[in-house]
Amino acid sequence: MAKKKRVTRKQLLKEPDEFITFTGKLIRFGRRYHKELTYATCAFFIIVISLVAFRYFSNRAEDTASDLLRQAMQKYETRRNDTDADKAFAEVGPDFEYILEKYSNKHAGKMAGVIYANLSYEAGNTDTAILLYEKALDDNPADGGYRNLILSSLGYAYEQKRDLKTALTYFEEITDSSNPVAKDVALFNIGRLYEEIGEPAKSREAFNRLISEFQNSVYYDLVNEKIAG
Secondary structure (H helix, E strand, C coil): CCCCCCHHHHHHCCCCCCCHHHHHHHHHHHHHHHHHHHHHHHHHHHHHHHHHHCCCCHHHHHHHHHHHHHHHHHHHHHHHHHHHHHHHHEEEEEEHHHHHHHCCHHHHHHHHHHHHHHHHHHHCHHHHHHHHHHHHHCCCCCCCCCHHHHHHHHHHHHHHHCCHHHHHHHHHHHHHHCCCCCHHHHHHHHHHHHHHHCHHHHHHHHHHHHHCCCCCCCCCCHHHHHHHC
16 A cells, blocks of 8 residues: 655645634544545445455355445446436435345445445435444444444544534544554544534643654644644
8 A cells, every 4th residue: 555645734734823724724634534534445345345255155145245235336436427426325325225125234235334324424414324334333343443444434424413522432432442543533533623622631632642653644744733833
C-alpha cells in the first residue's frame, strides 16, 4: 500500500487561525477523510468477498450471496456514474435488502450489511446505517481492525444525527482497542468533538496523544499546528 502523502501546513492553513475557523477546518477535514475511509472500506470488503467466494466455493448459498453482492456493487457504481449517489442508492436498495433477507447468516451477507450501511450513511439514511452497523458489531465481537472500522462508522453516523456524546463513546472505544487500525482517526475525532461541545481539556488530551503516537498520520500536521498555536 502506498504511503499517504502528508498534508502540508500551507495546504491546510490558508485562512486566519481564529478558533471558529480552525474548528471548521477540523470538522471538514474529518468528514473529508471519513468519505475516503468509507470508500476504502468498501474496496476492502470487495477483496474479502473474492476470498470468501473461493474459500466457500462448495457452499452454493455462500457463492450465490457473493455473486449477488458483487452485482449490487457493480450496479451501484454504474448508476452513480450515470446519475448521482442518491438515485443510485435508491435503485440498489432492494438488491441489498434481498441479500440481507436471504443470506444474512452467510459471510457475504454480513459484508453486504456493512456496505449497505456505508451507502445508507452517505445517502443520509442515518438510522438505517446505525442499525446495520450495530448488527455488524454483534456479528464481530472480537477486537480487531475490522471492528474498529465499524466503530468509527458508528461514530460518524451518530455525529450525523448530532448526538455527539454517543459518537464520542464509539471513537473512544477504538482508542481502548489493542489494534492500531483507525486509532489516529479516532483520536482526531475525539479531539474535534470535545472541542465542539466545549471541553477543551479533553480535546487537547486527545490531540496530544495523536501527535505523540502517530507521527505519520495524515492528521499530524494539522493537529500539531493546533497544539502549537
